[in-house]
Amino acid sequence: MDGRRKTFQYSIFPKLIVAFLLVVAPLYFLGIVTNKQAESSVSKELSDSLASRVDFYSNTLKNEKSHILTLQRQYINDRDLRQLSFIGGILSSFEWADTVLNIQNKLQLIKSSSVYIENVSAHILTLGRTVSSNKPLSDRISDDYEAVRPVKERDSSHLIYWQHRLFLSLAFPDPPLPDKEPAYLLSIELSEDKLKHVLDQISNYSQSGAMMLEPKEGWSITGGEENEEVLPYLKSLFQRKYTQGILSGVESQTIGSRFYLVAYQFVPEFDSYLSIYVPEHQVFGILDKNRKLFWILSGISALIIVVYSYWTFRLIHRPLNVLVRSFRKIEEGQLDTITPPRGHDEFFYLFNHFNAMVRKLNILIHQVYEEKIRSQSSELKQLQSQINPHFLYNTYFILYRLAKVQDHDGVMQFSKYLGQYFQYITRNASDEVSLRDEVAHSRTYVEIQNIRFSNRINIDFDELPTDLELVPVPRLILQPILENAYKYGLEGKLEGGKISVHIESEHTCIRILVEDNGDELSQETLEHLQLQLAENRHDREFTGLLNVHRRLQLMYGETFGIQVARGKEGGLQVHMTLKSNREGGI
Structure with missing residues (x-):
């Protein structure tokens, strides 16, 4: 799937499509801009209208x-109200009835x-009774x-708002006397039906309110059409707006x-928001059809x-494909020529x-490959040969010292180890040996050095895991590292040496880890x-650790080889x- 996706990405087919789209893109862009401007204009007009x-x-x-509050304030000081309130108990029956009738007529005037x-x-x-425009005088307070x-804070x-009814009230006297109820109170109930009728007139769109x-x-x-989903949302919305201090606006919700589209305005006289909500599809229906x-048309x-584009692509697809x-085959190493098309285009x-390029590449690759093989083989032989003289110097010096102190047993043991050592070196001309033989040879080398250093240096040598014994490795990669530890790390240590x-x-x-506890490794030497x-230059002579590092990289690649650091013991x-190549063998 990834290959197909990459093929499509680099194919000429999408480029042809893009080219044609770029030609018609300005027209589509102009249409989109025109449609957006129309939507914006209609939306602005609707918002302004709402x-x-x-x-x-x-x-x-x-x-x-x-107007209602003005009438209420005018009638709160009415003579008949005060008379009935303060001296109603001493009025004659005629005066009482006439006064109540006058009050009721005035209340009717306010209502109308x-x-x-x-x-x-x-x-x-003061009398414990209520006079109403809709009902006669009651025998108790309604x-x-x-x-x-009356409430002080109001x-x-x-x-x-009380039991789904709206009231305005004004008491006499106003303001009331402290800790005393008023003599009478004029109450005006607003018609909720009329208010709903007004709200119905505001929302004249279908599904609006x-x-x-x-x-x-x-x-x-x-008012308008009841919507159980919209109304709770708007209640929550306006409560948030009031908390945020936002009192008017037109928003899309x-x-x-x-x-x-929701238009709203806070009416301080009613302590409430007056709002209209209109479904956008009712307004933008025609624009939506035009957009579709x-x-x-665009599709x-x-x-x-x-x-x-596909028809044009097919004209050039076959030869181009x-x-x-063929180029992909070259990437995979298959340098094959191809048959030219019939037409001379x-x-x-x-x-x-x-085809001419492929033939030249075949020649050049063959030449470069052979040259590389010869170069690597020559370099391996040269690097390996550098180890033998250096080891000979050390072994003959050890043998000289043993003979000088007439340690005949040591000479015999040392000669045996030395024979095993040179038998490994000269056994065959192969550049590779098994890891088991390389470790055995290194142990022989350690025995030789134990004779030299006696009890001054102890070595802790892990047992080789069985599944790694037959893994092929370059010859002489572990012994030079041990030799480096003896010579540069522990040679001057009189006791307590460890490897x-x-x-x-x-x-x-x-992974093979060799560590010593030598005292002579400076930070400058380590760096x-x-x-x-890290430099790994090919134009210099390699000895010791660099020799092993170079040979490992020639055999395995640049990511393998040797790294050095300061160990836990200080050396x-x-x-x-x-x-690891466990399928291979020696």
């Missing part, structure tokens, strides 16, 4: 409340002054009094699965472009020059050695990485 409508009805409700008034009541607390009972112009919401107490009056037609045009496959010229050799397998790699290993730590 905002104007909300503002108009807000002012209407403000004026109505102001505004379509928004449902009822006007005078609660006469239950409505519970809604308008302003007389405050709208009171209007609402009055008091954000602190949470009461609301709704996502409610459920639909988009709505536009995208259908058909894109399909035509793809078909035409042959060339692409541009592809015929490309095929002929491709540890740890061998482990990790995935496809073998210099690390720099030499040099050599970390050798080999490639």
